[in-house]
Amino acid sequence: MSTAAPSAPTNRLGLTKQDYVGSKSTLCAGCGHDAITTQIINAAFESGIEGYQVAKFSGIGCSSKTPAYFINQGWGFNSVHGRMPAMATGACLANKQLINIGVSGDGDSMSIGTGQFVHAVRRNVPMIYIIEDNGVYGLTKGQFSATADKGSSLKSGAINELPPIDPCTLAIELGCGFVARCFSGNPKQLGAILKSAFAYRGTVVLDIISPCVTFNNHDASTRSYKHVKDHDFPLHDLGFIQYSEVEDVDIAAGQTELVTFPDGSKVAIKAIREDYDPTDRWGAMRTIHESMEKGEFLTGLLYINPSQPPLTDLLDLVDEPLATLPESLLKPSREVLAEIMASLT
Amino acid sequence: MNATPVASPQAQGAKTRINDFSIQVATVNGSGSQTANMVLLRAIFQMGVFVSGKNLFPSNIAGLPTWFTIRASAKGYVARKASNELLILMNAETAKDDIASADPGALVIYDEPLQLDRIREDLHCIPVPFQKLVTASCPEPKLHKLVKNMIYVGVASRVLGVDMEEVRKAIAKQLKGKAKAIEMNQTAATAGYDWAMEHLEDQLGVRVVRDNKTDGLIIIDGNEACALGALFAGCTVVGWYPITPASTLVETFIEYAEEHRKDPVTGKATVAIVQMEDELASAGVVLSAGWAGARSMTSTSGPGVSLMSEFIGLGYFVEAPGVFFNVARTGPSTGLPTRTQQSDVELCAKCSHGDTRHINLYPGNMEECFQFAYDAFDLAERFQTPIFVVTDLDLGMQNWSSKPFAYPDKPYDRGKVLNQQQLAEAKDWGRYKDVDGDGICYRTLPGTAGGKGAYFTRGSGHNAYALYSEKPEDYIEVMERLNRKYETSKTYVPAPVIRPMGSSIGVLAFGSSDPAVIEAQDILAESGLPTDYLRLRALPFTAEVDAFVTEKRVVYVVEQNRDGQMANLFREAYPEHGTKFKSVLHYNGHAIDASTIVDQINAFEQR
Numbered sequence: 006m007s008t009a010a011p012s013a014p015t016n017r018l019g020l021t022k023q024d025y026v027g028s029k030s031t032l033c034a035g036c037g038h039d040a041i042t043t044q045i046i047n048a049a050f051e052s053g054i055e056g057y058q059v060a061k062f063s064g065i066g067c068s069s070k071t072p073a074y075f076i077n078q079g080w081g082f083n084s085v086h087g088r089m090p091a092m093a094t095g096a097c098l099a100n101k102q103l104i105n106i107g108v109s110g111d112g113d114s115m116s117i118g119t120g121q122f123v124h125a126v127r128r129n130v131p132m133i134y135i136i137e138d139n140g141v142y143g144l145t146k147g148q149f150s151a152t153a154d155k156g157s158s159l160k161s162g163a164i165n166e167l168p169p170i171d172p173c174t175l176a177i178e179l180g181c182g183f184v185a186r187c188f189s190g191n192p193k194q195l196g197a198i199l200k201s202a203f204a205y206r207g208t209v210v211l212d213i214i215s216p217c218v219t220f221n222n223h224d225a226s227t228r229s230y231k232h233v234k235d236h237d238f239p240l241h242d243l244g245f246i247q248y249s250e251v252e253d254v255d256i257a258a259g260q261t262e263l264v265t266f267p268d269g270s271k272v273a274i275k276a277i278r279e280d281y282d283p284t285d286r287w288g289a290m291r292t293i294h295e296s297m298e299k300g301e302f303l304t305g306l307l308y309i310n311p312s313q314p315p316l317t318d319l320l321d322l323v324d325e326p327l328a329t330l331p332e333s334l335l336k337p338s339r340e341v342l343a344e345i346m347a348s349l350t
Numbered sequence: 351m352n353a354t355p356v357a358s359p360q361a362q363g364a365k366t367r368i369n370d371f372s373i374q375v376a377t378v379n380g381s382g383s384q385t386a387n388m389v390l391l392r393a394i395f396q397m398g399v400f401v402s403g404k405n406l407f408p409s410n411i412a413g414l415p416t417w418f419t420i421r422a423s424a425k426g427y428v429a430r431k432a433s434n435e436l437l438i439l440m441n442a443e444t445a446k447d448d449i450a451s452a453d454p455g456a457l458v459i460y461d462e463p464l465q466l467d468r469i470r471e472d473l474h475c476i477p478v479p480f481q482k483l484v485t486a487s488c489p490e491p492k493l494h495k496l497v498k499n500m501i502y503v504g505v506a507s508r509v510l511g512v513d514m515e516e517v518r519k520a521i522a523k524q525l526k527g528k529a530k531a532i533e534m535n536q537t538a539a540t541a542g543y544d545w546a547m548e549h550l551e552d553q554l555g556v557r558v559v560r561d562n563k564t565d566g567l568i569i570i571d572g573n574e575a576c577a578l579g580a581l582f583a584g585c586t587v588v589g590w591y592p593i594t595p596a597s598t599l600v601e602t603f604i605e606y607a608e609e610h611r612k613d614p615v616t617g618k619a620t621v622a623i624v625q626m627e628d629e630l631a632s633a634g635v636v637l638s639a640g641w642a643g644a645r646s647m648t649s650t651s652g653p654g655v656s657l658m659s660e661f662i663g664l665g666y667f668v669e670a671p672g673v674f675f676n677v678a679r680t681g682p683s684t685g686l687p688t689r690t691q692q693s694d695v696e697l698c699a700k701c702s703h704g705d706t707r708h709i710n711l712y713p714g715n716m717e718e719c720f721q722f723a724y725d726a727f728d729l730a731e732r733f734q735t736p737i738f739v740v741t742d743l744d745l746g747m748q749n750w751s752s753k754p755f756a757y758p759d760k761p762y763d764r765g766k767v768l769n770q771q772q773l774a775e776a777k778d779w780g781r782y783k784d785v786d787g788d789g790i791c792y793r794t795l796p797g798t799a800g801g802k803g804a805y806f807t808r809g810s811g812h813n814a815y816a817l818y819s820e821k822p823e824d825y826i827e828v829m830e831r832l833n834r835k836y837e838t839s840k841t842y843v844p845a846p847v848i849r850p851m852g853s854s855i856g857v858l859a860f861g862s863s864d865p866a867v868i869e870a871q872d873i874l875a876e877s878g879l880p881t882d883y884l885r886l887r888a889l890p891f892t893a894e895v896d897a898f899v900t901e902k903r904v905v906y907v908v909e910q911n912r913d914g915q916m917a918n919l920f921r922e923a924y925p926e927h928g929t930k931f932k933s934v935l936h937y938n939g940h941a942i943d944a945s946t947i948v949d950q951i952n953a954f955e956q957r
Contacts (some may be wrong), residue, residue, distance in 0.1 A: 022693075046638060055799075056801070056804070057797065057799050057800070057803075057804065058797055059802060060642070060797075062638075073805075073806055073818070077804065078801055078804050079796075079804055080797075080804050080805065080806075080807070081358060081804075081805075081806035081807060081808075082638065082641065082666060082668075082793075082807045082808075083806070083807065083808040083809065083810065084634070084638075084664060084809060085634075085660050085661060085664055085809060087630070088630060088634045088661070090631075090634075091589075091626070091630070091631040091632075091633075091634025091635050091638065092634050092637075092638040093638070094589070094624070094626075094631070094634070094635050094638070095587060095634060095635035095636065095637065095638030095639035095640075095641075095642065095644075095646065096638045096639065096642040096796065098587045098589075098622035098624065098635065098639055098644065099586070099587055099622075099638070099639040099640075099641075099642035099644035099646070100643065100795075100796060100797050102797060103642070103797055120627055120628065120631075121627070121630075121631055121634075123627075124627040124631065128624070145806035157522025170876035175518065176428060185562045193893075207769070210857070216499075238428055241847050261554040316624070317622075320619060320622050320623075320624075321618050321619055322619050322620075322622055323613045323616060323618040323619065324616075324618070324621055326797065327587060327620065327621070327622060327644050328586070328639075328642055328644045328795060328797075329643060329795075330584075330586065330620055332584060332761060332762050334585065334613065334620055335584030335611075335645075335762075335815055336582055336584050336762070337581065337582060337610045337611075337759075339757045341610055342578075342582065342755065342757050343757075345578065345606075346568055346754035346755060349569060349570050349754075350566070350567070350568050350569075350754075
C-alpha cells in the first residue's frame with residue numbers, strides 16, 4: 006500500500022507518512038495553514054488513523070481549501086460558507102464510525118458560521134473542529150475578521166475598533182470538553198494536541214493562530230508571526246500516549262497530570278504555568294480572559310473533560326452505520342401498515 | 351324573522367340537500383373547538399357520507415378568530431365550497447361579519463345572547479342557550495369553555511339528522527383513551543341534542559342520510575401521509591426546523607419512528623432525528639447525510655426553502671441526495687403563515703443561484719402523499735440530487751378521507767453506489783464520469799475500505815474525476831451532463847393523470863387543486879363545455895405532458911398563486927405553444943373552490 010521508499014518508517018498499520026498526504030497546497034508560500042496541514046498529516050500517521058474512515062469537511066476560505074492537502078485516502082467535502090458544522094453533523098449521523106475533521110477559518114466560523122459553530126459544540130458532534138485563525142479574510146484580500154484584536158490594523162492602516170470573538174472561551178462556555186489554542190509556529194505542541202484530539206470522542210475545538218503572510222503579517226498587526234511568537238505563552242508541555250503504548254511509557258511523577266480518554270489513551274500535562282488547571286472549567290475561563298486583556302496568547306490544552314457523551318451516543322443509535330442498514334431493518338412490515346390504517350378509520 | 355325556532359327552507363319550496371352541503375363553524379382559537387369540529391366531521395363520515403374538513407386558523411395560540419368548514423358530498427366532491435348551508439357562530443367578535451356574509455336561506459346556529467335574528471330576515475336562525483346548557487351538563491366551571499363547543503355538535507347533529515350514536519363513537523375515537531374527557535364530552539353533546547329535540551322542529555333543507563360511501567376509508571392529513579411514506583421508505587436521518595405548516599410532518603414521523611424504527615434485538619434507533627438551529631443547518635445535515643449514504647429528509651415551508659436554497663444548489667452541483675418536503679403556505683415573506691397557496695412552484699423548480707433544475711413531485715391526494723414520499727427517497731438516491739416533494743397547507747394540515755394506503759412492495763432503489771469489491775474491479779473510476787450515458791455517475795460512500803473510493807466533493811468547479819477545475823470544457827461537460835441526468839428522470843417520475851372528455855380544451859392543474867378542478871370540470875361539462883383535465887404530478891414534464899400540450903387548442907393552467915408560476919414553466923418549456931397557456935388563478939389564502947375555476951374558464955370562453 007505504501008508508495009514511499011521502502012526505508013520510510015511505518016506506523017502500526019504498516020503505512021508511511023506518504024500515505025497521509027494530499028494534493029499539493031495552492032496557498033501562499035509560508036502560509037501558517039500549510040504548517041497545520043503538515044501536523045495533521047504527522048498526527049494521523051503517528052496515531053495510525055485508517056484513511057478510509059476519515060471524512061474531511063470545510064466551508065469557504067483559504068483554510069477551507071486545506072482538506073484537499075491531507076489524507077487523500079479520506080473523503081472530503083468542501084461545502085458552503087460557514088456551514089461546515091452541519092456537514093459534519095449529517096455525516097456523523099449517517100455513519101458514526103467516521104473520523105470527522107472539520108477545517109474552518111475565523112471568517113468562516115466566527116461570522117457567517119457562528120450559529121453553526123455554537124450549535125455543533127452544544128450538541129457535542131464528534132469531530133475535530135479546527136479554526137485556522139489569522140484575523141483576516143485572506144481569500145477576499147485582507148478584510149478584518151471577527152477574531153481581529155481591538156486596535157490591530159490592516160495593511161491599509163485601517164484600525165479594528167471592535168472587540169474580538171474568542172472561539173475558545175465561547176466553546177468552554179458552551180460545554181465543549183476539549184478546547185485548545187495553538188500557534189502554527191509551535192509544531193511540537195500542535196502535534197501532541199492533534200494526536201490527543203484523534204483519541205477524543207466529541208467536539209474538539211482547536212483555535213490555531215496561523216498568521217496570514219500576505220495580508221496580516223505587518224508590524225502593526227497583532228497576528229503577525231513576530232507578534233504571535235513574542236506573545237505566545239505555552240501553558241504546559243504535552244505528551245500524548247496512545248492506548249496501545251500506555252504500558253510501555255514511563256510517566257514522571259510529580260508535576261505531570263494525566264488525563265485519560267475513553268479508549269485508554271492518556272495525555273500527560275506538565276505545567277509551565279503552575280497556577281493553570283485545564284480540568285477547572287471556570288478557573289480556566291478566568292485565566293484566559295485575564296491573559297487576553299494583557300494581549301497574551303495562552304496556548305495549550307485550555308480545557309479538557311473527556312467524559313461527555315457525543316451526539317451519536319445521546320441518540321442511542323444502532324452500532325452499525327445508518328447509511329448501510331438493510332431494507333429488512335428499515336421498512337416496517339405489511340402488518341404494521343395495516344394496523345396504522347385501521348387506527349385511522 | 352322566524353316565529354318558530356326553525357323554519358324549513360322546504361316550506362319555501364327549496365329542494366332538500368341530502369348529503370350535499372357545507373357547514374362553517376366560527377369559534378375562537380384555543381377554545382378546543384378543533385376537537386368538536388373533528389367529532390362532527392367524523393360523525394358524518396361514520397354515517398357513510400364523503401366529507402372533508404378545512405381549518406382556517408390564525409397564526410396565534412389562543413384568542414383569535416378561527417373558522418372550520420365541513421363539506422359533505424354524495425358525489426365525492428371534497429373541495430372547499432364557496433357557499434355554506436349551515437353556520438355555527440360561537441365567536442361574538444366575528445358573528446356580525448359572519449352573518450352579513452351568510453348565503454340567503456342558510457341555517458344559523460348561534461349563542462342566544464348574540465341576538466343575530468335581528469340582523470337579517472332571510473336566514474333561518476336557531477338561537478341556543480349555550481350557557482344554560484353548559485351549566486346544567488358540566489359541574490366544573492373551568493371546563494365550560496371546552497364543553498360549550500361539544501354542545502353545538504349535539505345541536506347540529508339533531509338539525510342535520512346525524513345519529514347520536516355516531517357522535518358518541520366519534521368522541522371516543524377523537525379522545526382515544528381519555529375516559530373522563532370522553533364521558534364529559536358525550537354528556538355535553540347529548541345535552542345539546544336533547545335540547546334540540548325538545549325545542550326545534552324538523553327542518554328539511556339540509557339532511558344527512560345514511561350512505562355507504564365511506565366504508566373502509568381512513569381520515570388523514572397530508573403531513574401524516576408523507577411521514578408514513580418516509581417511515582416505510584426507511585428514512586434514516588432527519589434534520590429539521592419547526593415551521594408552520596410543515597412541523598407536524600416531522601413530528602408525526604417522530605411518533606411513528608419511536609414505535610417502528612427500533613432494532614428489534616437491541617432496541618436502539620435505526621433513525622437519527624435532530625432538530626437543528628435553523629433551516630440552513632437542516633439542509634446541510636440532509637445533504638451530508640445523503641452524501642454519506644443515509645436516506646435523509648427535512649420538512650419545511652417557503653421561508654425555509656428560501657434559507658436552504660444555497661445548500662440546494664450545492665446538492666445539485668455536487669450531486670448529493672436528499673428529500674425536501676415543502677408544505678407551502680401563503681407568501682411572499684412571512685405572508686399568511688396559516689393559509690394555503692401554491693406559490694413556491696418556480697422556487698422549487700429552480701432553487702438556488704446559477705443554472706439549476708430540480709425534480710419536483712406534486713402529490714394531489716393522501717395516497718399520493720404516502721406514495722410520492724416513499725418514491726422520493728428512491729429518486730434522490732437514483733439521481734443523487736435534492737428532490738422536492740411539494741404539498742401545501744391544504745393537503746398537509748387539513749383532514750381528507752382516503753382509501754387505505756397500499757403496502758409499498760417495491761424494494762428500495764439505492765442507486766449507483768460502488769462497494770469495496772466493485773471498486774477493486776473498476777477501471778479508471780471517476781466520481782463524475784458518465785459511464786452509462788444517462789447522466790448518472792457512480793458514487794462511493796465515505797468509510798468504504800480498500801483505498802480506492804475516496805474523492806473530494808466540492809461546490810466549486812470540478813472535472814469527471816472530482817478534481818478542482820476552472821477549465822471551460824470541464825465546466826460545460828458537468829453542466830451538460832446534469833441536463834442529461836434531468837432528461838433521464840423523465841422516465842422515472844410519475845406520469846400525469848388525465849381525465850378526458852374528448853375535448854380540445856385542456857385544463858391543467860396539480861396538487862391540492864385537484865378536487866376543485868374535478869368538480870369544475872363536471873359543472874362545465876353539464877353546462878355544455880366538456881374539457882380534458884391533466885393533473886401534473888412531477889417535474890420534469892414527461893412525454894404524456896408533451897402530447898397533451900401539443901394536442902389541445904388551449905390549456906387552462908389552474909394554480910393557487912398570483913403570477914401563474916406553473917404556466918410560466920410551461921411557456922418556457924414549450925415556447926412554440928406559448929400562447930395556448932391561460933392562467934386560472936386563485937390566491938387569497940383560502941383553498942381553491944370549483945366556482946372560481948368555472949367562472950374564469952367561462953370568461954375566457956366568452957360564455
